[in-house]
Amino acid sequence: MGGHNADRGIFVTTSTYTNDAVSRSRQGANLITLVDSDELVDLLFEHRMGISEKTVVVINAKMFPKD
Numbered sequence: 117m118g119g120h121n122a123d124r125g126i127f128v129t130t131s132t133y134t135n136d137a138v139s140r141s142r143q144g145a146n147l148i149t150l151v152d153s154d155e156l157v158d159l160l161f162e163h164r165m166g167i168s169e170k171t172v173v174v175i176n177a178k179m180f181p182k183d
Contacts, residue, residue, distance in 0.1 A: 117146050124149070128156060 117125050124147040132152050133141075141148040151159070160167040 126151060
């Protein structure tokens with residue numbers, strides 16, 4: 117970030133962050149916001165960016181047998 121004269125940054129992963137990664141992101145003068153997979157999905161859903169909610173209906177086969 118220093119090479120780009122930035123005072124904050126965002127690091128996004130489709131996974132999760134270790135405790136060490138979270139600690140390191142809070143060190144130093146520059147603010148680094150970490151966005152993990154759960155938060156990424158929430159943000160995409162909130163801003164309606166390529167993701168939507170879908171209801172799935174599951175039929176109980178024991179209650180409604182095919183025969």
